[in-house]
Structure formats: C-alpha cells, structure tokens
Amino acid sequence: MLFQALSYILFLLRSGNAHGLHSPFVFELYTRVIHDETPVAAYGPIEARRQQLRTDNTTITVRDFGAGSHTGAGRQRRLRDVARTAAKPRQFGQLLFRLVRHFQPQVVLELGTSLGLTTAYLAAANPAARVITFEGCPQTAAVAADTFRELSLTNIQQVEGNLDDTLPTALAALPGPLDFAFFDGNHRYEPTVRYFEQCLPYRTNQSVFVLDDIHWSAEMARAWRTIQHHPQVLLTIDLFFVGLVFFRPNQPKQHFRLRFDNVLDKLLNRVKPLSA
Numbered sequence: 001m002l003f004q005a006l007s008y009i010l011f012l013l014r015s016g017n018a019h020g021l022h023s024p025f026v027f028e029l030y031t032r033v034i035h036d037e038t039p040v041a042a043y044g045p046i047e048a049r050r051q052q053l054r055t056d057n058t059t060i061t062v063r064d065f066g067a068g069s070h071t072g073a074g075r076q077r078r079l080r081d082v083a084r085t086a087a088k089p090r091q092f093g094q095l096l097f098r099l100v101r102h103f104q105p106q107v108v109l110e111l112g113t114s115l116g117l118t119t120a121y122l123a124a125a126n127p128a129a130r131v132i133t134f135e136g137c138p139q140t141a142a143v144a145a146d147t148f149r150e151l152s153l154t155n156i157q158q159v160e161g162n163l164d165d166t167l168p169t170a171l172a173a174l175p176g177p178l179d180f181a182f183f184d185g186n187h188r189y190e191p192t193v194r195y196f197e198q199c200l201p202y203r204t205n206q207s208v209f210v211l212d213d214i215h216w217s218a219e220m221a222r223a224w225r226t227i228q229h230h231p232q233v234l235l236t237i238d239l240f241f242v243g244l245v246f247f248r249p250n251q252p253k254q255h256f257r258l259r260f261d262n263v264l265d266k267l268l269n270r271v272k273p274l275s276a
Contacts, residue, residue, distance in 0.1 A: 007215040011240045015257035033102045042124040045151055053083035060139040093121040100125035105179030112184035116144030123153045132157045178202035184212035189219040193226050209245040
C-alpha cells in the first residue's frame with residue numbers, strides 16, 4: 001500500500017487533464033468517453049447486483065493464482081468482503097462500459113472475472129459482442145455465473161482455470177480478431193507481460209487493451225513501463241488505476257498521464273505527454 005500511495009503522489013505531480021491536450025484522438029477520448037458522466041440505464045441493474053453482493057454473508061473458498069490481495073485476506077472469504085475489496089469500483093466498471101460502447105468491439109477478453117461486475121459492464125455495453133472472461137477460482141466463477149443470469153446477459157462465455165493453461169487455447173479459438181482486452185488476471189510482472197504478448201498476434205491496429213492496477217506494486221509499474229515501450233504500442237494513457245494501450249498506426253509514439261478525478265482537475269491544470 002505504501003508503494004501505491006507514493007506512486008499516486010508522484011502521479012498527481014506529473015499528470016494533467018484536457019487543458020493543452022493537442023492530440024485530437026486523445027482529447028476526444030478523454031472529454032467524451034473517459035469523463036462522460038451521463039447517466040446510463042444499464043448501470044442501475046449492475047450496481048443493484050453489487051449492493052446485493054456487498055450484503056451477502058455467504059462464505060466461499062477463494063483460489064488465487066495471482067499476486068494476492070493488499071488486504072491480506074485468506075482463502076475463506078465472505079462475498080460481502082470480496083465485493084467490497086476485490087471487485088472493481090463502480091467508476092472503473094462504468095469506464096469500461098463507455099470504452100466498449102465507444103469503440104464497439106466484437107470480441108472482448110477479460111482476464112480475471114471476479115464476481116462478474118466488470119464483465120457485466122463489458123457485456124452490457126455492446127450486446128452484439130462476444131465477451132470471453134477467464135477466472136481461476138471455481139467458486140468465484142460460480143458467483144459470477146449467477147451475476148450474469150440475474151442480469152440476463154447472454155453474450156458472455158466463461159473460461160475456468162489457470163490462465164497459463166486456458167489463455168493460449170482460447171486465443172487460438174477466437175471467432176475473430178481481438179478487438180478489446182481487459183487485463184486483471186495477475187498482478188505480477190512476468191505473467192502480465194506474457195499474457196499481453198500472447199494477445200498481440202490476435203489484435204488489430206484498432207484494438208484497445210486496458211491494464212488494471214498498473215501502479216499496484218513495483219512489479220506492476222515495471223510491467224506497465226515494459227508494455228509502454230513495446231515496439232507495437234504507439235499510444236498509452238495512464239489513468240493511474242488503469243492504463244489504456246493503443247496500436248494506432250501513422251502517428252508518433254506518445255504516452256500520456258491523465259487524471260481520472262474531477263476534483264483534482266479543478267486543483268491541477270496541466271497535461272504532460274511523456275517522451276517516447
């Protein structure tokens with residue numbers, strides 16, 4: 001937690017908002033998608049499911065193949081605690097919804113289902129898309145399946161098991177190019193970079209990759225830097241809690257740090273593109 005707190009202070013000093021942002025693509029994405037606060041009817045049922053889970057005292061046995069939790073939670077966890085500490089907060093699920101609604105991907109991968117709330121946002125944003133989500137823990141995956149049934153989401157395919165085993169097979173069987181991927185399956189350097197590189201052959205120039213918790217630890221910060229400098233990556237946007245990766249051709253390599261917090265936007269008023 002100390003690493004993340006110090007990283008956030010540095011991020012605030014180095015990041016900015018839309019003021020002075022000269023990339024038309026990034027400016028439109030930041031102002032019309034990332035910071036779009038328009039209410040959406042689809043948000044309501046998903047957040048109602050979240051509140052239901054946050055009051056559920058059912059205990060499940062969690063099998064974690066990743067880097068674990070900052071909270072030090074054990075294998076036996078109540079659903080209410082998982083919903084409060086492990087599920088992505090509302091604002092990030094809704095950001096994923098807006099990104100999918102904007103880019104309209106047909107094939108979406110989610111590496112790390114958890115209780116299915118972010119999956120629901122991904123699937124609800126484009127009912128015509130095929131959302132393939134991966135979860136290593138059987139009991140967590142079963143709760144996610146309940147989430148999808150309660151929300152009547154039928155465009156989701158669940159893959160259960162260790163990502164090291166399931167991802168290569170699923171990628172080889174994709175019904176089309178990989179248009180959108182959300183990486184939240186492992187918070188360590190080597191698996192994060194490996195999963196990213198395994199997905200690269202299936203992407204297009206218009207694909208969007210989103211990495212979760214890029215400043216969660218020193219390992220994740222290093223993974224983010226490695227991905228930023230990958231030769232196929234031409235544009236990244238660091239929102240601190242998540243990072244957006246683009247492969248758009250015919251443009252100079254650029255990296256942006258942008259704030260995903262309207263309060264901070266009022267206090268700090270600059271954008272800093274990083275050098276390539």
